[in-house]
Amino acid sequence: MTALLDVRVLAKTYVAHGLFTARRSIKAVQGVDFTIARGETLALVGESGSGKSTTGRMIMNLVERSSGEVLFDGETIFDRSRAEAQALRRRMGIIFQDPYASLNPRKSVGHLLGQPLSIHRGGSPKRYRAEAIAMLELVGLSPGERFVDRHPHEFSGGQRQRIAIARALMLQPEFIVADEAVSALDVSVQAQILELLTRLQRELGLTFLFITHDLAVVRAIAQRVAVMYRGAIVEMGRIDDVFDNPQHDYTRALLAASPIPDPSLARRRASPDIAAVPATPIQKVT
Amino acid sequence: MTAALDIRGLRTEIRTRAGTMQVIDDVSLRVDPGEAVALVGESGCGKSMTALSVMRLADPRTVRITGGQVLLDGKDLVPLSDDEMRDVRGRAISMVFQDPMTFLNPVLNIGTQIGNPLRRHLGLRGAALERRVLELLELVRITDPRQVARSFPHELSGGMRQRVLIAIALTCSPKLLIADEPTTALDVTIQAQVLDVLKTSLRELGTSLLLITHNMGIVAGMCDRVYVMYAGRIAEEATVDDVFAAPKHPYTQGLLGSVLRHDRPPASFTVMGGSVPNLIDPPAGCRFRPRCPHAMDICHTDPPLIPVGDNQGAACWLYRQ
Amino acid sequence: MQEFIYQFKKNRVAVAGAVVIAFMVLLAIIGPAIAPYSPYAFVGPAMQPPSPQFWMGTDDLGRDVLSRFIYGTRISMIVGFLAAATSVILGITLGAVSGYFGGLVDQVLMRTAELFQVLPQFFLALVLVALFGSSYVIIILVIGLLSWPSVARLARSEFLTLRERDYVLSVKALGLGVGRVIFFEILPNAAPALIVAATLQFSLAILLEASLSFIGLGDASYPSWGQMLNGAQQVFRRAWWVAFFPGLGVFLTVAAFNVVGDGLNDMQNPRLRKL
Numbered sequence: 001m002t003a004l005l006d007v008r009v010l011a012k013t014y015v016a017h018g019l020f021t022a023r024r025s026i027k028a029v030q031g032v033d034f035t036i037a038r039g040e041t042l043a044l045v046g047e048s049g050s051g052k053s054t055t056g057r058m059i060m061n062l063v064e065r066s067s068g069e070v071l072f073d074g075e076t077i078f079d080r081s082r083a084e085a086q087a088l089r090r091r092m093g094i095i096f097q098d099p100y101a102s103l104n105p106r107k108s109v110g111h112l113l114g115q116p117l118s119i120h121r122g123g124s125p126k127r128y129r130a131e132a133i134a135m136l137e138l139v140g141l142s143p144g145e146r147f148v149d150r151h152p153h154e155f156s157g158g159q160r161q162r163i164a165i166a167r168a169l170m171l172q173p174e175f176i177v178a179d180e181a182v183s184a185l186d187v188s189v190q191a192q193i194l195e196l197l198t199r200l201q202r203e204l205g206l207t208f209l210f211i212t213h214d215l216a217v218v219r220a221i222a223q224r225v226a227v228m229y230r231g232a233i234v235e236m237g238r239i240d241d242v243f244d245n246p247q248h249d250y251t252r253a254l255l256a257a258s259p260i261p262d263p264s265l266a267r268r269r270a271s272p273d274i275a276a277v278p279a280t281p282i283q284k285v286t
Numbered sequence: 287m288t289a290a291l292d293i294r295g296l297r298t299e300i301r302t303r304a305g306t307m308q309v310i311d312d313v314s315l316r317v318d319p320g321e322a323v324a325l326v327g328e329s330g331c332g333k334s335m336t337a338l339s340v341m342r343l344a345d346p347r348t349v350r351i352t353g354g355q356v357l358l359d360g361k362d363l364v365p366l367s368d369d370e371m372r373d374v375r376g377r378a379i380s381m382v383f384q385d386p387m388t389f390l391n392p393v394l395n396i397g398t399q400i401g402n403p404l405r406r407h408l409g410l411r412g413a414a415l416e417r418r419v420l421e422l423l424e425l426v427r428i429t430d431p432r433q434v435a436r437s438f439p440h441e442l443s444g445g446m447r448q449r450v451l452i453a454i455a456l457t458c459s460p461k462l463l464i465a466d467e468p469t470t471a472l473d474v475t476i477q478a479q480v481l482d483v484l485k486t487s488l489r490e491l492g493t494s495l496l497l498i499t500h501n502m503g504i505v506a507g508m509c510d511r512v513y514v515m516y517a518g519r520i521a522e523e524a525t526v527d528d529v530f531a532a533p534k535h536p537y538t539q540g541l542l543g544s545v546l547r548h549d550r551p552p553a554s555f556t557v558m559g560g561s562v563p564n565l566i567d568p569p570a571g572c573r574f575r576p577r578c579p580h581a582m583d584i585c586h587t588d589p590p591l592i593p594v595g596d597n598q599g600a601a602c603w604l605y606r607q
Numbered sequence: 608m609q610e611f612i613y614q615f616k617k618n619r620v621a622v623a624g625a626v627v628i629a630f631m632v633l634l635a636i637i638g639p640a641i642a643p644y645s646p647y648a649f650v651g652p653a654m655q656p657p658s659p660q661f662w663m664g665t666d667d668l669g670r671d672v673l674s675r676f677i678y679g680t681r682i683s684m685i686v687g688f689l690a691a692a693t694s695v696i697l698g699i700t701l702g703a704v705s706g707y708f709g710g711l712v713d714q715v716l717m718r719t720a721e722l723f724q725v726l727p728q729f730f731l732a733l734v735l736v737a738l739f740g741s742s743y744v745i746i747i748l749v750i751g752l753l754s755w756p757s758v759a760r761l762a763r764s765e766f767l768t769l770r771e772r773d774y775v776l777s778v779k780a781l782g783l784g785v786g787r788v789i790f791f792e793i794l795p796n797a798a799p800a801l802i803v804a805a806t807l808q809f810s811l812a813i814l815l816e817a818s819l820s821f822i823g824l825g826d827a828s829y830p831s832w833g834q835m836l837n838g839a840q841q842v843f844r845r846a847w848w849v850a851f852f853p854g855l856g857v858f859l860t861v862a863a864f865n866v867v868g869d870g871l872n873d874m875q876n877p878r879l880r881k882l
Contacts, residue, residue, distance in 0.1 A: 047473035060780050089782040102773035106795045116781045156561065158328070167777070186328035188558050191544035193554035201324025213474060216503075216546035219419060220555075242549060257478035261545045263526045266507035303613075 002074050003035035004175060004207050005059070010068035012054050028054045031068065038174070041201065041208040043218040043239075046228035046255070052211045055228070056177045059209065060094050072175070090120055091266055093168035097180035103152040109136070110148040116170040128170075133237035134203040135166040140196060151286075158189035165196065175207045182217060193219055215258045218242060227251050288360045290462045290494040291317040291340070291379075296354035298332075298339045305566040308336050311518040312354070314591075322488070324505040324526070327515035328541075330448040330562050333498045336515070340496075342371050359461050379409040380455035384467040386447035390439040396423075396450055397435030403457040422453040425487045429442055445476035451484055459491050466498045481496060481508060502545045506530065511597075512536045517563050518574035520591060524598040534600035536578045546606045573603070580604055614874050621870025627863035631856075635684040638677035646670065646830045654846040658757040666838060676852050682831040683813055683856070686743055686750075694753030695805045698758025702795075703761065703789055706766025717763070720756035721808040728753050728815070729822065736824045743826045750815045754808055761804050765797035770853035772796075795874040803872045810864030817857045832856045 012029040014215060027223025029051040036042045046052040057063040059070055061077060070077050077088055095182070096102040103112055113132035133144030139162040141147050152160055161181065168176055181192045200206060218225050219239060226236040227250065233249040239243055246252045260266055298310035301606035310332045317323045327333045338344040340356050342363065356363040358379055363371065375381075383389050391399060400419045404410045410418055423431035439447055448468060455463055465484065469477035485508060488495050497509055505512055505526060512529045514522040514537065522535040526578040533539045560577035561571055569576055571586040578585070585601045591607045616622060644650045649669040650661075657664045663672035705716040732749045739745050769775065770793060778792055819825050820833025827834060832853040839850035 031451040047475060057776075062776055062780055086782050089780065092780075094777070094780050096773040096777065098773055102777055104778075104792060104796070106772040115778065115783075119778075119781050119783055158561075164777075171781075183326035187502070188328060188541060188544045191546075191555050192557050198555070214546075215474075219548045219551050220546045239551075253475055255548065258548050259478075259501060259507055260547055260549060261502040261506050261530065261542070262547070263506045263530055265549075266503075269507070276351050 004038040004073055005036040005070075005186055005209070006071040006074075007032060007034050007059065007258055008069040008071070009033060010055065010058055010070060011066050012051070012058060012063065013066045017176065027231050029058070032226075032228070032231075032233050034226050034233065034236060036175075036207055036209060038207055039201070039205055040224065041210055041222045043210045043222035043225040044228060045212060045213060045215065045218055047213055047254075049230065050228040051231040052228045053179055056094070056179050056209060056211045060092060060177055061088075062094075082226060085278075086120065090171045091173050092175045092177070093173040094177045095161075095164050095168050095181040097183050099164060099184060100152075102164050103160060103167075105152055108149055108151055110165065112152075113167055113170055120171060129233065131170065134167075135170060136163075138169070138200075139163075139166045140192075142168070154190075158242045159183055161185060161189075162196065165193075165200075167252075169200070169204070172204075174205075175209070177209045177211065179211045180213070181210070183212060183214065190217070197221065215243070215254065227254065233247070287318065289316045289357070290319045290321070290359060291315075291496060292355075292357040292360075293336070293340065293358065294301065294355045296336070296339060296356060297305065297352045298335060298344075299350055300335075301348050301350070302566070307565040308568065309341060309349075309518055309565055311568075313515070313518070313520055314354075315513045316525070317494045317496050317545050319461070319494055320489075320492055321511065322497060322509045324483075324497045324499060324509040324512045325515060326499060326502065326512060326541075328500055328507060328562070330517075330565070331515045333515050334466055337466050337496070340464065341375060341379065342366070342368075343375075343381075366430060373407075376403045376455075376460075377458045378460055379462045379464065380458075380460045381464045381466065382448075382451050382455050382468050384470050386444065386451045386471075387439065389451060390447060392439055395436055395438050396442070400435070400450070401456060403454065407458045409498060413606065418457075422457060423450075424489065426453045426483050427452070427486075428453075443476075443564050444472050445480055448472060452480075452484055452487065455603070456487060456491060456493065460493055462494045463488060464496045464498065467500070468497075469504070470499075477504075483565055484508075490512040491526055502530075502542065503547075514541070517568060519566055520601060521574065522598070522600045522602075523591065528595070528598050534594050534598060534605065535574075535602050536580055536604075537574045538600075540577075609855075611874075612634060615870060618870040618873065620866050624863035624866035624870070627859055628867065631680055631684060631860055634677060635681040638680055638797055641676040642671075642677045644671040644674045646675040648702070654849075656846070659846055662672060663852045663863055664846065666835075666849045667842045672835075672849060672852055674722065675835055676832075676856060677790035679830050679832045679853060680856065682743075682829050683816060683833070683860070686747055686816045686831065687809055687813040687860075690747045690750035690754070690816065691805060691808040693747060694754035694808050694812070695758055695801075698755040698804075699762045699794075699801060701755070702759035702762025703766050703794065705787055707770050707785075707793070709767075710759055713763070716759070721757050722751060724756045726753070729819075730801060730826075732819055732824050736819050741826050743829065745814060746819055749819070750812050753815070754811055757762065758801070758804050758808060761800060767792060769793045769796055799871070799875050803875075806864050806868035806871065810861040810868070813857060814861050817853075 009031045010029060011031045014026045014028055016024045033057055034042065044052045044055060054063060058065045065078065072088060072092065080088065110129055110132050111125045113135060114128035117128040117131060118125040129148060132148055136144035136147050141159060141162055155163065182193050185193060200207065212218060222239055224237065225239050225242050226233045227248065229250045235242055235246065235251045242251065243255065245253055293315050296310050296313045300307045300309050313336060325333045325336060335344065339351055340363065351364055363374065397419050400422055401415055404415055404418055419435055420431045424435055427436050428449060429557045451452060469480050474478060481504065497501065499505060509526050511525050513520050516536065516537045522529065522533065529538065530542065533542050540558040544558065546552060558577060563573050563576065572589050575581045575585040582603060589601045589603050591599045591601045593599050594605050650671050651656045651665045651669050653665060653667050653669040655661055655665040663676060666672055694760050696846065701716050705713045731753065735745055735749055775788060775792055778788060816831060817833035817836060820831055821836045824838060825831065825833055835853035836850055
């Protein structure tokens, strides 16, 4: 069965140049390969500078790739005609990390939820009020009428993230990129949102690319994981295999450094080596 | 033995347009000399405000301490004047915040910034000052202290900056260090290094730690005792072992039930319903009552902190004698 | 909106400024209907000091200064408004495009802006007046052309920041067209800073108009404050009121717009917010 998402040697190099400075290039993503089967959740794990967010954004076509290929349901997502690109956008959605920044503060919730439909089906977002209310109920903000005319700043972080999820689902996509979607939330709210996402995945048959730095979240929500370090995937496999039997040094370092909420286990851990993990260098272009 | 920090019945309120928020309502906690104590809770519970109240760093136009005592080594900080408080801060008690970049002056080099409290509080100058600065950088395990002392904040990585902040906080060997989410902005591998540096340097100086965090994993690795805060009140106090093994307060149980771990997947998602109460007009009695699966009639009255076992206490009527 | 008014009212100086502006606007609208005399008529002996008959005295040609002042208010406000509108619309459009697209477009537009900033103001005015004559249309155009770069820079910096926001990426991921992203998603969020710039542009425009008319580049056929000041140059020593009142008009209006602009600016800074 063909994978829903097939990423091949996807790479991104940023070139910094001014009139008087030497050209410097930064390889943010160095040729990553992975596939995601329909209905699956693949976690993309890494720390800052690993390239995981850039990878996610290239897949959503928000950042231009430098090289490589991304196939969605067997067809490339790059260099398509306007109509084809719009059709693709309906099938792929994205949820961002910061619930305070991902919703335009000047628009009402109803407008924000109606907007995807208005862009793809025409008409003003107001026309889709009923669909917006239905979606709010689906993500647990009930009754929908109470929320639809208010503005984002009137809601808590967890509620805003639910609104962001609702918005991503309005066009009934098949695939969703969740870019640190629960990282900015309190522990109990995080549990609520993860529970919501897993339920929606079951009910709607969604496929997820879950980008995060938190290994505990990965364990809770994904079937497979790809570990990224300095722009490359250093290890990939089923969760149990990678976490219980890590092969790469970096994966081991990451697991060793991640805090465990268990005092007896925490006490048994050795002191981390200061020099173990090198900083990310900037490569000069000759 | 006098506690390093003894907060008794602290009350703080914040004036807002919509009304007055009882952001800290009768909070008592204790940190003994050499101890590491965690103050945990979620957003809005008042844990950061507790730290700011102790340090008297909150905006005096809107935030007021309305009751209780904050005893630092036996001396009450609440009635102190601004000048007196300035002598205490950075000397007897220090604080490390979440974002090192905004708390370091971008135009001064590291050596100068570490030197400032030494100059002000200890009167060090010249060679003695320089020596102490380098000693402090070594205390936080920075490998090239001279180079770093000459550098500026933007030239250092996030982890190094946070270590510099710790060094600045420890310049005068304070009795107590308050760390408010010190590693939340750092990568996990860097976080582990910084926490380790924090642990060893505090041990070396005999400084107590009040760690404010929402991350239970860090608490397990760093602290001896825990206070759990909810909606401006202490819900539970316990040793770290006890709180993880047998949490007593329903909120603590719910919180720990939501905590995820990477060494095994969760059996299911235990989700606490409802949300944090509005602190301008909180519900009467126990503030967790609207969300509590064990709520009873008596919960309409404020529960005191009831001892449960040797070193544990929960503000919950389930444990009334 | 209520929150806005509540916060604004806290700044007494800004409120005073707003009152002055409201008064000037009112005067501009209904003034000519209540002016005691025609601004062009020779109604009395020349150079009379303020008296019950002529509240602001008469000028060197025997015209009522008060009536000229009232008509001048209308002219100055209209010219100020149109000139500010020109520079603001031009500045926001070019700045938004520059900030949003970056790259070559940004470079070209910003160099153009710099070109206009570098041109000596009065020289440009002189050249245009010499070529096209001194009508108020030319004055409005000149002021607009001289002032747009500062608005453009502000708009550019707002757009550079806001285009990276997650909510912009969100709508781009949904496929929203570029034009709509700029005008309906980003611009409303840049509005607070741009409104402040617009208020300051208004005050600048009034000042510039007065200056240009004062040195004789203006349109003498209508009595603006600047024109009155121009005419008052010769007789200032003997008849202070001929220059004083139009000068006061310029001063009060420009100061009013400035304090209102500052007030709006301060309101946006959360640290300055009083409870």
